[in-house]
Amino acid sequence: MQEKRIIPCLDVKDGRVVKGVKFQGLGDVASPVELGKLYSSSGADELVFYDITASSEDRKLFTDILKKVVECIFVPLTVGGGISTIEDFDRVLDCGADKVSINTGALQNPELISEAAKKYGSHCVILSVDIKLVNGALRVFAKGDREDTGLEAVEWIKRGVSLGAGEIVVNSIDADGVKGGFDLPMLEAVCDAVSVPVIASGGAGSIEDFVELFKKVPKVDAGLAASVFHFGEVRIPDLKRTLHENGIDVRL
Numbered sequence: 001m002q003e004k005r006i007i008p009c010l011d012v013k014d015g016r017v018v019k020g021v022k023f024q025g026l027g028d029v030a031s032p033v034e035l036g037k038l039y040s041s042s043g044a045d046e047l048v049f050y051d052i053t054a055s056s057e058d059r060k061l062f063t064d065i066l067k068k069v070v071e072c073i074f075v076p077l078t079v080g081g082g083i084s085t086i087e088d089f090d091r092v093l094d095c096g097a098d099k100v101s102i103n104t105g106a107l108q109n110p111e112l113i114s115e116a117a118k119k120y121g122s123h124c125v126i127l128s129v130d131i132k133l134v135n136g137a138l139r140v141f142a143k144g145d146r147e148d149t150g151l152e153a154v155e156w157i158k159r160g161v162s163l164g165a166g167e168i169v170v171n172s173i174d175a176d177g178v179k180g181g182f183d184l185p186m187l188e189a190v191c192d193a194v195s196v197p198v199i200a201s202g203g204a205g206s207i208e209d210f211v212e213l214f215k216k217v218p219k220v221d222a223g224l225a226a227s228v229f230h231f232g233e234v235r236i237p238d239l240k241r242t243l244h245e246n247g248i249d250v251r252l
Contacts, residue, residue: 003249004214005045005222006236007199008229010035011052012081015065017230018052029230033068039229040073043236045251047077048101048169048224054082063095070096078126084108089116093124101126101169104142107149110163117164122196127165129157131186132173138186145173153186154193161194168194169224172202177227179205182213191219204228207242214248 010017010032017029029035036047049069051062066079079092080101089100100120106113106127116125130141131153138153149156157168170190172183182203191198200213204225213223228234240250 002221003045003251004220004243005199006043006210006239006250007046007048007222007224008035008039008044008236009048009050009201009224009226010069011050011226012062012065013051013053015062029227032065033072035230036069037072039236040075043240043252044075045222046075047073049077049079049097050101051081063091066092066095066097080126080128084112086112086115086119089120089124093120099124099126099167101128103128103130106160106165107140107142107151110159113160113163113165117166122164122166125165126167126169127157127160128169128171129153129160130171130173133186138189141173154189157190158193161196165196167197167199167221169199169201175203176201178203179209179228181205181209182217182223184213184216187213187217187220191217197221199224201225204234207234207239210234210239211243211246211248214243215246 012032017032017035039047076098078099078101079097083100083102084105092100113125131138132141140149140151140153140156142149170187172186175183180203182200187200198220199222200220201224210223213220240252243250
């Protein structure tokens with residue numbers, strides 16, 4: 001059985017890690033360098049670094065703070081925010097990232113997925129999808145929660161995988177920051193539709209939420225979270241020990 005991954009997420013704005021609820025009300029948390037160093041040394045399997053306002057501000061991802069994070073961690077790093085061209089992939093990977101996450105850029109130009117997969121391999125191309133329930137349908141949103149694309153989420157994810165995305169991050173806007181647990185029905189629908197790894201994001205509030213995630217949706221490959229780690233509500237060593245005790249295979 002493949003080990004489940006635990007992935008802290010650094011949402012970065014103006015050089016600082018921030019966190020809100022349902023993508024709103026962002027508050028300052030800490031330095032991404034200090035948090036990255038902490039998570040790398042405490043058992044995180046990977047890290048995600050999002051420049052969360054790059055797309056909405058129509059600018060390129062800041063690389064100065066990214067380079068500082070890369071220098072102090074020893075786990076794989078996925079980087080996203082403002083990725084809209086193959087040159088953006090080049091720039092971020094040259095900074096030391098292991099994978100690149102695309103969201104709005106892929107919606108604007110789906111062929112970017114296949115172009116990047118052809119150049120760097122599917123394993124390097126992560127499709128991140130922000131999903132919200134609208135009138136009973138799973139809809140894809142762009143630029144955070146600002147723009148309803150009208151796309152049905154599972155169909156868009158299937159298209160992304162067919163174009164070459166090697167991994168999917170499923171972000172539940174409704175669950176983000178609420179700490180009421182992961183959106184299990186949404187995750188199950190995505191896992192049943194694709195064969196590539198799926199990362200669950202949005203809703204973690206306790207260790208028990210991760211146990212429930214991996215037990216009830218065993219096809220999910222990883223759990224991604226932010227505030228529960230940032231504010232010390234869940235410590236990664238404690239989380240992994242509990243997962244192991246519950247028969248869930250993790251890297252200890």
